[in-house]
């Protein structure tokens with residue numbers, strides 16, 4: 001990577017996360033000269049991973065599982081990495097029992113007696129059909145007494161306390177999209193995701209990103225905050241930092257939820273059966289991740305992380321999730337109006353667009369942008 005500060009690139013990209021990195025490559029391949037800067041000491045943004053002292057690849061900013069139905073995105077990334085196929089399974093501890101999440105027929109069988117479980121499962125199938133994903137709020141609207149009982153159980157035991165911890169808000173205070181992510185499956189399917197391609201880069205995300213950035217038209221400069229760059233010249237700026245920060249928060253800060261990870265190394269081969277176990281009750285943490293499961297790493301010890309949600313405080317911790325509330329979306333739109341008055345600047349990625357992007361949707365959005373920008 002090049003540390004030359006004095007070049008005048010066609011394109012300046014602020015942020016070496018997956019959005020900035022994918023964009024850099026696509027534009028470099030169209031013969032633009034590209035400078036990517038990031039204020040952090042590493043590339044990869046929130047998808048950054050590294051090998052710890054136990055030889056286990058750790059996702060520093062929380063567990064990241066790649067999945068997509070988008071063949072174009074899959075083929076693009078596959079140029080830069082081999083993949084380890086990985087079907088994500090999540091468990092939750094409910095009434096002291098470990099059950100699959102999303103809540104499915106196995107979860108019902110474990111938590112209810114056989115007769116009750118049969119009633120729930122038959123009614124779910126007759127009302128919604130087999131192999132369907134039913135959002136919890138839809139299930140709650142059911143007028144059937146048994147389905148109402150099941151909905152109330154799932155709402156309380158899987159959803160309510162978890163949401164309070166995750167967002168610091170009651171479920172009804174959040175916008176619908178966030179709630180739609182909590183489904184009940186009308187089957188025994190126990191995968192967390194349903195996309196066609198589900199995998200982890202064999203040598204980690206960071207290695208894949210290094211390969212994407214390996215191009216003669218791309219220079220990368222780390223430990224460089226955009227606001228400290230004086231007199232830099234470029235033709236177009238793509239900004240994947242926080243849009244409110246770009247405008248010095250002049251309309252007020254966009255709210256985020258933050259996370260704190262407590263990493264622990266344990267002198268045992270395995271801590272839990274799956275990579276992620278959710279804690280949906282009163283515990284202060286929401287999940288425990290055991291990283292070695294992602295790539296099936298054989299080590300004598302293991303590394304786990306407890307995940308504690310918290311409020312985002314400027315300068316004190318990191319922005320993780322935009323908070324899905326209408327008033328925040330309104331504020332973002334006002335920032336977008338300001339952005340519309342700037343010339344040759346594009347706001348991209350989860351911070352630039354104030355949007356929860358999964359990795360594949362972040363890359364897909366970059367594809368669309370490049371189609372418009374460089375026809």
Ligand SMILES: Cc1cc2nc3c(=O)[nH]c(=O)nc-3n(C[C@H](O)[C@H](O)[C@H](O)COP(=O)(O)OP(=O)(O)OC[C@H]3O[C@@H](n4cnc5c(N)ncnc54)[C@H](O)[C@@H]3O)c2cc1C
Nearest residue numbers: 015017018019039045046062064065226241349350358359
């Ligand atoms: C806990 C958690 C788990 C997730 N798990 C998954 C998952 O399993 N699967 C999945 O598909 N997605 C997952 N995601 C989403 C994934 O993290 C995002 O899709 C991805 O990070 C978006 O990349 P980005 O480039 O838009 O933003 P980022 O990764 O945030 O990159 C932005 C970069 O800009 C830099 N920057 C900001 N301001 C400045 C500045 N002023 N100057 C210079 N640099 C600056 C930052 O340092 C950062 O590196 C998860 C997200 C979270 C929070």
